[in-house]
Structure formats: structure tokens, C-alpha cells
Amino acid sequence: MILYxxxxxxxxxxxxxxxxxxxxxxxxxxxxLAHSEEVCRPEDLTxxxxxxxxxxx
Numbered sequence: 001m002i003l004y005x006x007x008x009x010x011x012x013x014x015x016x017x018x019x020x021x022x023x024x025x026x027x028x029x030x031x032x033l034a035h036s037e038e039v040c041r042p043e044d045l046t047x048x049x050x051x052x053x054x055x056x057x
């Protein structure tokens with residue numbers, strides 16, 4: 001499961017971006033990007049590393 005928490009890193013339109021916060025509307029889930037006024041859909045973001053990578057087992 002992909003977590004869209006603040007600070008999470010993703011690829012968006014060929015660049016690395018961070019999540020600022022998540023917006024929940026009737027139209028669905030939207031992601032506000034840090035250091036930008038851009039808002040995008042979760043399906044437009046590609047995770048950089050698998051979630052949970054680097055966690056102790």
C-alpha cells in the first residue's frame with residue numbers, strides 16, 4: 001500500500017517531488033505537492049522506493 005504522508009518522495013512529470021498534504025473531496029483524493037502550488041491525483045505519482053524499504057525486520 002502506498003502512503004501519501006507529508007514528506008514522502010515521488011516522481012511526477014520527470015522530477016522528484018514531496019507530498020505536502022492530502023486533500024479529500026467528493027471528486028476523490030488529491031495530493032498537494034511541497035514547495036509548489038500544484039495539486040495532482042495519486043495515480044499521477046510514481047513511488048521512488050518501495051514503501052517500508054530500509055525498515056528493520
